[in-house]
Amino acid sequence: MKEMLQRGMNITQIAEELGRDRKTVRKWLQADEPGSYPKRKPVEGKLDDYKDYIRSRMAEGCLNARDEIRERGYTGGITILRMFMQPLRPAVQSKATERYETQPGQQAQVDWGHFRVALDDGHKRLYAFVMVLGYSRAMYVEFTEDERLETLLGCHTRAFEYFGGVTETCLYDNMKTVVSGQADNGEVIWNERFARFARHYGFVLRRCKPYRPRTKGKVENGVGYLRKNFWPRIRSFTGLQDLNDQVRRWLDTVANQRVHGTTHRVPAELWEEEELRPLPEVSFAYADRLHRKVAADCYVSYDANRYSVPFAYVGATVEVQDEKNGTLRFYFNGQLIAEHPKSLGRHQVVSNKKHFEGIRTATSRPVGEPTPRYVPQTAPEVLERSLSVYESLMEQAMFQ
Structure with a gap:
């Protein structure tokens, strides 16, 4: 306070700065040194003679010493005992917990x-x-x-x-x-x-x-x-x-x-020392698989995003297994056909180029340029008759 006064601050400013009443600030500034408070003469309590015993029993893990100290002559109340033991309980509980160890594989x-x-x-x-x-x-x-x-x-x-x-x-x-x-x-x-x-x-x-x-x-x-x-x-x-x-x-x-x-x-x-039990041969079916249809562009819609699967499954209904850990798996008739990291965003497209390999040769084979076929035109067939037929026809024409 005296340093603040020497820097030019008045009593009102010092009181506001320290959150004290102005009268209190003025009184302390007038004093040559801080005041002291007389020490109280310690009063011996009913629990004092038993505190060392209680500490030793709590160190051994005992959290309820009331009956034991009563047998030793304690005549005080339970409230005083609880107030004394309360600060010591967390350390005792923590110590007891830390001492608990398990065997390998337990x-x-x-x-x-x-x-x-x-x-x-x-x-x-x-x-x-x-x-x-x-x-x-x-x-x-x-x-x-x-x-x-x-x-x-x-x-x-x-x-x-x-x-x-x-x-x-x-x-x-x-x-x-x-x-x-x-x-x-x-x-x-x-x-x-x-x-x-x-x-x-x-x-x-x-x-x-x-x-x-x-x-x-x-x-x-x-x-x-x-x-x-x-x-x-x-x-x-x-x-x-x-x-x-x-x-x-x-x-x-x-x-x-x-x-x-x-x-x-x-x-x-x-x-390496853990004695773990072996895993079962068959895993527990833990995830509910959702059914989705594969679109014509080889994508499956799931949770506002689209994920590719092999083109051979276009039009088929596949099962989606969401592991909830960032992995999506796609199954067809119980067989895994695709796996993708799950997108945290929305309206994203997640693709695997291998899912589209061979799609042109398998579904869009190029048609060869048409080649016209040449078919040569043959001479018309001529009916052959004997000369007597023509002579007969000429005679008939002359008489008419």
């Missing part, structure tokens, strides 16, 4: 992350599917355009293929595509189709404890690592397929090759 944790990207006409939200193996901390990431059940099933399938197997259990929070509700007895009601998917791949569904999101802290840390390490690297991308190609390279060269902060080991090295 568990995978799954969660979604949300990211915003800039488009020419505004912003769009993208979703990042993240699966982390509990033992090795190996990660799989895939960006999608929604969190629907079909998308979740497809992401699981490709994650299992990436890891080369399936864990015994998979841990989730209360995402609606996995958990349908809870019975009166507290049992989880799983989504029926997702439960069938889990049975097909042979893993057991697990839900993290309510109000304990740190139970799946491995995957939450994975989402945070994705946001802090991978996302700042991205300057631009041409579509979801391109973005997923970039994140796959990041997984293979950075995320799964670094020394993990908790295990102090490289996830890719521990990944």
